[in-house]
Amino acid sequence: MEFLSYLIIGVSLGSVYAIIALGYTMVYGIAKMLNFAHGDVIMVGGYISLLSMTSLGLPWWAGVLLAILVCTVLGVVIEGLAYKPLRASPSLAVLITAIGVSYFLQNAAQLLWGASPMSYTPIVSGSLPVGGLSISYISLVTIVMCVVIMTALTLFTEKTRMGKAMRACSEDKGAAQLMGINVNRTISLTFAIGSALAAIAGVLLCSFNTSLMPTTGSMPGIKAFTAAVFGGIGSIPGALLGGVLLGIIESLAKAYISTQLANSIVFAVLIVTLLVRPAGLLGKYVPEKV
Amino acid sequence: MGKMIKLGKKRSVNLTKTRVVDFSTYLGVVLAFLIVDAMLRGGMLSRSFSGQLIPICCYIVMAVSLNLTVGILGELSLGHAGFMSVGAFSGIVAAMSLQGSIPSEPARLAIALVVGAACAAVAGVIVGVPVLRLRGDYLAIVTLAFGEIIKELINCLIIGHDENGLHVIFNFNSSKTVSDLGLTENGIEIIKGAQGATGTQMISTFTAGFILVMITLVVVLNLVRSRSGRAIMAIRDNRIAAESVGINATKYKMMAFVTSAALAGAAGALYGLNFSNLTSAKFNFNTSILVLVFVVLGGLGNIWGSIIAATVLTILPEALRGFDDYRMLIYAIVLILVMLATNNSRLKALLARPFASLRARAAARPGKEAQ
Amino acid sequence: MPRVRSRNESPLVNMPSDAYIPQRDLDKLPILETRHLGIDFGGLTAVDDFNLVIGRTEIAGLIGPNGAGKTTVFNLLTKVYQPTRGSIMIDGQDTNGMSTVQVSNLGVARTFQNIRLFSNLTVEDNVKLGMHSQIKYGMFSGIARLPGYWKQERIAHERALELLSIFDMQDMADKKAGSLPYGAQRRLEIVRALGTNPGLLLLDEPAAGMNPSETVELMENIIRIRDTFQIAIMLIEHDMNLVMGICEGICVLNFGKVIAKGTPEDIQSNPVVIEAYLGRRKE
Numbered sequence: 027m028e029f030l031s032y033l034i035i036g037v038s039l040g041s042v043y044a045i046i047a048l049g050y051t052m053v054y055g056i057a058k059m060l061n062f063a064h065g066d067v068i069m070v071g072g073y074i075s076l077l078s079m080t081s082l083g084l085p086w087w088a089g090v091l092l093a094i095l096v097c098t099v100l101g102v103v104i105e106g107l108a109y110k111p112l113r114a115s116p117s118l119a120v121l122i123t124a125i126g127v128s129y130f131l132q133n134a135a136q137l138l139w140g141a142s143p144m145s146y147t148p149i150v151s152g153s154l155p156v157g158g159l160s161i162s163y164i165s166l167v168t169i170v171m172c173v174v175i176m177t178a179l180t181l182f183t184e185k186t187r188m189g190k191a192m193r194a195c196s197e198d199k200g201a202a203q204l205m206g207i208n209v210n211r212t213i214s215l216t217f218a219i220g221s222a223l224a225a226i227a228g229v230l231l232c233s234f235n236t237s238l239m240p241t242t243g244s245m246p247g248i249k250a251f252t253a254a255v256f257g258g259i260g261s262i263p264g265a266l267l268g269g270v271l272l273g274i275i276e277s278l279a280k281a282y283i284s285t286q287l288a289n290s291i292v293f294a295v296l297i298v299t300l301l302v303r304p305a306g307l308l309g310k311y312v313p314e315k316v
Numbered sequence: 317m318g319k320m321i322k323l324g325k326k327r328s329v330n331l332t333k334t335r336v337v338d339f340s341t342y343l344g345v346v347l348a349f350l351i352v353d354a355m356l357r358g359g360m361l362s363r364s365f366s367g368q369l370i371p372i373c374c375y376i377v378m379a380v381s382l383n384l385t386v387g388i389l390g391e392l393s394l395g396h397a398g399f400m401s402v403g404a405f406s407g408i409v410a411a412m413s414l415q416g417s418i419p420s421e422p423a424r425l426a427i428a429l430v431v432g433a434a435c436a437a438v439a440g441v442i443v444g445v446p447v448l449r450l451r452g453d454y455l456a457i458v459t460l461a462f463g464e465i466i467k468e469l470i471n472c473l474i475i476g477h478d479e480n481g482l483h484v485i486f487n488f489n490s491s492k493t494v495s496d497l498g499l500t501e502n503g504i505e506i507i508k509g510a511q512g513a514t515g516t517q518m519i520s521t522f523t524a525g526f527i528l529v530m531i532t533l534v535v536v537l538n539l540v541r542s543r544s545g546r547a548i549m550a551i552r553d554n555r556i557a558a559e560s561v562g563i564n565a566t567k568y569k570m571m572a573f574v575t576s577a578a579l580a581g582a583a584g585a586l587y588g589l590n591f592s593n594l595t596s597a598k599f600n601f602n603t604s605i606l607v608l609v610f611v612v613l614g615g616l617g618n619i620w621g622s623i624i625a626a627t628v629l630t631i632l633p634e635a636l637r638g639f640d641d642y643r644m645l646i647y648a649i650v651l652i653l654v655m656l657a658t659n660n661s662r663l664k665a666l667l668a669r670p671f672a673s674l675r676a677r678a679a680a681r682p683g684k685e686a687q
Numbered sequence: 688m689p690r691v692r693s694r695n696e697s698p699l700v701n702m703p704s705d706a707y708i709p710q711r712d713l714d715k716l717p718i719l720e721t722r723h724l725g726i727d728f729g730g731l732t733a734v735d736d737f738n739l740v741i742g743r744t745e746i747a748g749l750i751g752p753n754g755a756g757k758t759t760v761f762n763l764l765t766k767v768y769q770p771t772r773g774s775i776m777i778d779g780q781d782t783n784g785m786s787t788v789q790v791s792n793l794g795v796a797r798t799f800q801n802i803r804l805f806s807n808l809t810v811e812d813n814v815k816l817g818m819h820s821q822i823k824y825g826m827f828s829g830i831a832r833l834p835g836y837w838k839q840e841r842i843a844h845e846r847a848l849e850l851l852s853i854f855d856m857q858d859m860a861d862k863k864a865g866s867l868p869y870g871a872q873r874r875l876e877i878v879r880a881l882g883t884n885p886g887l888l889l890l891d892e893p894a895a896g897m898n899p900s901e902t903v904e905l906m907e908n909i910i911r912i913r914d915t916f917q918i919a920i921m922l923i924e925h926d927m928n929l930v931m932g933i934c935e936g937i938c939v940l941n942f943g944k945v946i947a948k949g950t951p952e953d954i955q956s957n958p959v960v961i962e963a964y965l966g967r968r969k970e
Contacts, residue, residue, distance in 0.1 A: 060453060108652055115659035117453075118392060122612045123655040125605055129648035137641055248460065248601070255457050284488045286510075290468040293461035300454055301446050333861075535830055542829025542836065543815075543822050550805045550816045557803035560765055561883050562791035562820045571826060 027158050032281045033274060038165035040273020041172035042234065045227040046250030047257070047265035048179060049220030055196040055260035056216045059117060062124040063104060065247015066131035067221050071097045071228025072238045073139055076146055086149040093225040101221025102214050110210065128244070135240040148233035164233045171230065175223065176266050183262065192216060196260065249276075249289075252296050258309025267307055338537045341620055345533065349526040356522065364634060372630045373525025374400075374587040377532045379610035379622035381579035384536055386608065387617035388545065389572040390552030391448070392456040394604050395463025399577040400584035401599035402439045403432030405470055407585025408513045408594070412506045413477040421519045428519075428589055429528065429582045436581020439466065440574040448569045463604050470596035471510050478503030512595030513588065520590035528586055529623075532579050536619060539575065548572045613654060709935050712742025716779045718794075718887045718919040719764070724773035725943075726763060733759045734943045737773070741887065741936075746913055747921045748934035750954075752963060756943040757923045758800055761889050765797050766790045778886055792820060794886035798876040798893065800923075806865030810856065813864045813875055814847040817882020850878050853915075854908065869896050874905075881912065888912070890922040894929050902926060906933050931955065939963065 046068060053061045071093040078089040108127050112120045153162040183189035194202040195212045203209050231246055232238050249272060257268025272292055279291040305311040352369065355361050382396045410431035411424050418424050443462045447455055474485040476497040483497040487509050494505045507513050539545045547568045550558040555565050588594050610629055614621025636643035708717065717740045724737040734756045741747050749757050762768045764775060766787045775782045777793045785793075796817075805813050815822070822843050824835040851857040854874040859867065864875060873893060880888055893909070894902045906929055913920055924930050930937060931951040939947040939954060941963040947954055954960055 054453075060456070108656070111656055111660040114661065118386075118612055118616070119655050119659040121392070122609060123652055125609070126648050126651035126655065129644065130652065133645040133648055137645065244601075248464075252457065252461065255454065259453075284472075286472055286490060287468050287488055290465040293465050296461055297446055297458055300450055300458060304450060304454065538830045538832060539826070542826070543819065543824060543839075544826045544829050546808070546812055546816055547819060549808055549812075553805040553807050554803045556767065556787075557799065557805065558816070559787040560767075560791060560797055560799075560803075561817045561879060562788050563816065564788050 028281075031159050031161075032277050034159070034161055034165060036274035036277030037270055038168045038273070039234065039277055040253075040270035041168045042227055042230050042269075043246065043250045043253045043273050044172050044266045044269025045175055045223050045230070046246060047254040047269045048175065048262060049223040049227070050247075050251050051254040051257075051259055051261065051265040052179075052192075052216050053220045054254065056192060056213055057105075057109065057120075059109065059120045059124065060251065061109075061220075062121070062247070063127035063131060064220065064224060065243035065245075065250070066128050066135075067097050067101060067104075067224040067243070068228040068231060068247060069135060069238070069240060069243035070100060070131060071225030072146065072232040072242060073135060074225070075149075075229045076144060076232065076238060077139075079147065090149065090226070090229050093229060094222045097221045097225035097228070098218045101217040101224070105214055105217040110213075132240045132244070139240070141240060143237045143239040146232040146236050146238045148236060149229060150233070164230070168230050168234075171226065172266070172269075175226070176262065179219075180262055188212070188215060245289075249292065252293065255306055256296050256299055258303075258306030261306075261308045264306060264308035334541060337620075338541075341533060341537065341623070342530070344620075345526075345529060345623065353522065353526075364637075365631075368630060368634060369522045370520050370525045370586065370590045372627055373522070373529050374583045374590075375607065375610065375626040375630050376529050376623050377583035377586075378580055378607045379614065379626040380529075380532050380536055380619055381576045381583070382607050383611045383614070383617065383619060383622045384539075384572055384576040384579075386611050387615075387622075388536075388540055388552065389548050389569060389576075391569070391573075392453075392608075393459040393573075393576075394456050394601070394608065395443070395459035395461070395466070396576075396580055396607050397599040397601070397603035398443075398463035398466035399436040399439055399580035400587065400603070401466055401470055401596055403436040403581025403584030404588030404594060404599065405473070405507060405513065405584075405596070406435035406581070407432035408516050408588045409475055409477070409482070409506050410585075411519060411589055412504060412516065413482060415504070415517065422521075422524070425519045425521070425524055425586075425589060429524075429585045432585025432588075433578040433582040436584065437574050437578035439581075440577025441570070443577070444570050444573040448566065448573060460601060460604070463599075463601060467596050467600055470507075473507050474509050475507040476503050476505045510595070512593065512597075514593050516589065516592050516594065518590055518592055520586050525586055528582055532582075533619065535575065535579065544568060544571060609651065613651075708740060708742040709745050712744055715743050717741055717776075718743045718745075718778055719921070720776040721764075722774050722776075724760075724763060724770055724775060726759065726768055726771045732943055734763065734940075735772075737763075737940075737943075737945060739938055739945075739948075741919050741921060743886070743919055744913060744917055745919050745936060746909065746934050747919070748930040748937040749921060749923045749940060750925070750927075750930055750937060751940035751946075755940040757940055758891060759943075760940070761797060761891055761923065764790075764889060765795055791883060794884070795889065796880035796883040796885035796887070797889035798873070798880055798891055800891040800895070802869075802872050802876060804864040804872055804875060804879070806863065808864060809860065810851065810862050810864050810867065810875055811844070811847050811860040813879050814850055814882050815843050817850075817879035818843055818846060818884075821884060847882070850881055853881070853912065854878060870901055873897070877908075877912075881916065886918055888918055888920045890920065890924075892923055892925065894924055894926045899928075902929055905929070909933055 046064070050061065050064055053059070053064065074096045075089040075093040078084045078092045079086055084092065104127055108123050109120060112123060148164050150163045150167055153160040154166065183193055191202065191207045191212050192215070194205065194207055195209055199209050228243070232242070235242070250269065253268035253272040254265050255268070256272060257264030257266070275295055276288050276292050280288045283291060299307065356366055356369070378396065378400060382393065385391055385393045407428040411428035414424050414427060418427070443459070447458050447462065450458055472487045474487050474492060474494055474497060476483045476494065476499045478500040479502060480500065483499060485492050485496055494508050497505070499505065540549070547558065547563045548571065550563055551565045551568055559565055610625040611622055613629070614623070614625035633643055633647060636646060639646060719739065719741040721737055721739050725735040726733050737760060749760060751757055759768065763770050766782065766785055777790065777795055780793060782790055782793065805816060822839050824839045828835045848857045848860060851860060856871065856874060856878065859871065864872065867875060873896070877890065877893065894905055897905060909920060910933055922934070934951060937949065937951055937954045938945055939960050946963055947957045947960045949957070
């Protein structure tokens with residue numbers, strides 16, 4: 027019974043990681059960059075939803091929508107101002123810029139909202155008794171959300187014109203451009219989707235943690251990226267699988283091995299996985315052509 | 317067999333250009349040290365600035381050594397602070413344990429630096445074996461992971477020393493405390509788990525920092541100009557071609573990575589012995605990134621640049637103290653703008669127009685367009 | 688140059704198929720011998736049953752239409768790919784399970800179709816990297832600059848310039864390899880390969896992108912390299928003037944299989960080869 031409840035916590039935590047990882051993996055797939063600022067967009071999403079509920083007195087769903095809107099715009103603006111000019115630059119330059127953006131968001135948040143943690147009221151509370159277990163509604167909402175997003179994204183990339191353009195760009199930007207695809211717009215769209223997902227993840231994450239501070243997003247951001255790599259970067263089912271597995275491992279490690287070393291265990295699993303499968307669980311390894 | 321080829325006209329050994337660069341690097345560091353040291357003795361430096369001197373030396377060593385991995389070997393490492401951490405805590409343990417047996421502080425410091433470097437080198441081997449099999453961003457994320465693992469592992473360490481030797485407990489589920497070490501009454505508690513090292517005797521000196529910087533420069537610059545360094549750079553430029561001429565990529569990657577880790581370990585030991593309290597949280601992901609920023613802003617493979625960037629960017633946040641709340645925000649904006657300015661070709665061209673003649677002259681000098 | 692051929696009556700009785708070796712190399716161990724060499728890429732057979740013997744001072748050609756698997760053969764010989772089937776003997780030694788580095792130490796050097804220089808390093812350093820295995824001093828001597836470092840580096844420097852002088856490139860020694868013009872980069876790749884002191888030099892399209900007069904010069908240089916160093920050279924090339932002009936034995940590959948082997952005269956008149964290149968005449 028105890029094990030089952032840890033497992034459920036793991037799956038729902040993993041679902042949050044998966045939602046963040048989806049954003050990460052899409053951006054990585056198309057822009058080939060580690061967007062270290064992604065975690066901080068999550069934090070912004072958390073603050074916007076919190077403040078719209080507390081200061082503006084909006085209902086929770088309006089707060090979530092506002093958070094999605096703000097983060098989407100923020101994602102597109104960041105891409106346009108900081109990453110687009112560096113599209114042809116070495117990846118290290120883009121990485122450092124992303125780190126700069128991350129610092130900027132964290133410090134701006136600190137100036138605007140203070141460094142001390144704010145308490146966050148979960149968007150749904152209470153729990154559902156199932157047998158001897160009680161499953162919190164937020165866990166259920168998270169898991170359902172994750173499945174919905176995952177399905178929608180898969181349909182989007184498989185079936186729609188924009189989705190196909192997105193896949194084409196991530197394979198070969200030059201060829202996509204020659205086929206008449208507007209590469210810049212496609213990349214902006216990817217950032218928009220990724221940031222909207224970050225906002226949703228922010229709301230869910232804060233509902234779990236019930237607190238929020240400017241650095242809230244960085245560790246989940248890193249772990250979600252780990253999840254994306256773990257599952258196979260660029261792969262949507264990979265992000266889901268990686269996220270959920272990571273959540274489960276983390277939850278079980280905390281419960282049964284060591285709270286202090288939970289992150290280490292998560293990272294150790296990542297390392298071992300990459301040694302066995304250099305492109306992650308569902309990624310495909312492409313050797314260098316000679 | 318070579319006799320059969322007609323010999324080209326003999327030319328003088330052309331090592332001059334690199335020699336001049338190396339020599340001026342050494343000279344610059346020595347001069348900077350002499351000037352700062354004189355000012356320090358004359359009491360012309362503010363307290364906050366003189367307190368920065370040893371950390372600056374540490375960060376210079378960190379930046380130069382990370383440049384070996386990122387600039388010379390060409391592999392992105394996001395966990396360099398992990399090696400600094402290993403060096404810091406092993407150095408602290410060494411120095412504190414030897415307090416009774418070796419009274420001379422400089423000698424103890426020297427031993428601590430060597431121990432720190434050796435332990436970090438061992439960590440470098442352990443991390444390097446799996447990491448160096450991966451490529452690109454995968455390698456980067458795994459170094460990040462190792463950095464975090466090292467941080468958490470050190471967080472679990474409880475170490476003390478008494479006349480019976482070292483006592484070590486690995487406190488992985490927070491059930492143990494310092495009293496479980498079973499120290500005798502003469503024993504000293506050195507590392508206390510999540511609290512880190514407390515009550516460390518501060519034996520680091522600016523002179524030691526200067527010497528460490530010089531040693532680092534000699535190691536890195538001479539390595540780069542040697543057969544091994546050439547092999548390392550060849551792997552960076554084209555691994556497949558390097559293997560085709562008989563260069564064992566794994567061996568030389570490992571050589572660069574472990575050397576870099578060892579130097580970071582020495583820097584860590586110097587850093588650790590400069591503060592009475594130190595927790596492993598100090599050496600987190602942000603510290604790794606900070607050092608990476610020094611390397612990238614200073615220029616990949618450019619040792620001089622790393623030194624300057626590490627110095628300026630360590631002083632800058634202190635200098636911005638006046639702006640207090642805004643200083644990190646300004647730092648972030650400056651970072652983004654510098655990256656945009658140095659990497660965007662359109663912006664570069666715009667900035668370059670007024671300096672067209674200057675650039676033309678610079679272009680006439682070969683090998684100057686490295687960045 | 689005498690083009691003496693001997694067919695089947697060669698002393699190498701074990702040869703699995705027809706082999707064309709210059710008379711002068713017949714009584715010596717061949718530098719390269721492959722038997723039933725093949726590789727599959729996920730069910731697709733890229734090279735199959737590739738048998739070849741190359742004499743110690745032979746200039747051999749490997750030709751075939753695009754996609755025939757020529758570069759794949761080079762990648763197999765240098766162990767960039769591990770063969771799925773068959774064996775490769777270098778200098779009489781079975782290379783089964785060896786790595787690229789080990790094969791290089793056995794004396795196989797190569798150039799690449801898409802140039803792979805160490806482009807951020809100087810021309811001289813590129814050549815010295817070719818000589819890497821012959822420069823004998825360790826990491827510590829290099830860092831401490833012990834006498835061994837100075838001595839070995841001086842020797843390496845002189846030898847590098849000597850090798851560069853084959854193509855009259857010694858004046859470019861201090862230039863960055865990546866800044867050289869295309870033709871010079873191709874030549875530098877050859878010099879770097881020679882630096883490894885090879886017994887077999889593999890050239891992958893050495894004349895690509897060169898004009899006719901440069902190609903003629905290259906042909907002379909290839910022969911000169913063979914004569915000076917007394918090594919075997921095997922080249923992939925689409926320029927038939929070059930192939931027919933300097934190769935003593937030619938192997939034609941199509942769809943991963945050897946379709947013809949012989950002297951240039953044999954190949955030029957072989958109907959199977961003509962069909963592979965031009966297609967079957969419609970009746």
